[in-house]
Amino acid sequence: MTITATRKRVATALGAAAAALMLTTTTASAAGTDTIITKEPGFFHYERSCKTDYAMTLTKKKAVAAKGNDGWCEGHVWLRMYGDSWGDWAHDSTSVTRTSPNGKFKKALIKGCADCHAYTVYPG
Numbered sequence: 001m002t003i004t005a006t007r008k009r010v011a012t013a014l015g016a017a018a019a020a021l022m023l024t025t026t027t028a029s030a031a032g033t034d035t036i037i038t039k040e041p042g043f044f045h046y047e048r049s050c051k052t053d054y055a056m057t058l059t060k061k062k063a064v065a066a067k068g069n070d071g072w073c074e075g076h077v078w079l080r081m082y083g084d085s086w087g088d089w090a091h092d093s094t095s096v097t098r099t100s101p102n103g104k105f106k107k108a109l110i111k112g113c114a115d116c117h118a119y120t121v122y123p124g
Helices: 003-032
Strands: 034-038 044-047 053-058 062-067 077-082 090-092 094-100 107-111 119-121
Touching: 044 119, 053 107, 062 077, 062 090, 062 107, 090 094
Parallel strands: none
Antiparallel strands: 034 044, 044 053, 053 062, 062 094, 077 090, 077 107, 107 119
């Protein structure tokens, strides 16, 4: 094998290792910097690294997700429901409410920005 071919293989291996490290670091740090305060059926409360609180209450008929006015997060609160299938993401600068007249909510997702880690919450 020539020196040029060896260098190309080393560069390819280092590039692949760096890409894998960036992916795992990004994924892990997205949720790793949040502080979960309360996690129980029907209620979830956490604080993002920007010191802003996010919370959700969930029953089979109603979901409310809210963003606190503390901290310095600029992102919205995001909410996504699962009944018979996943619904679309909804978001707002302060709160989002969804209702299910037939009581079909089985779970929901909450997150603090468009590309933040989403947490699964089950009805209480």
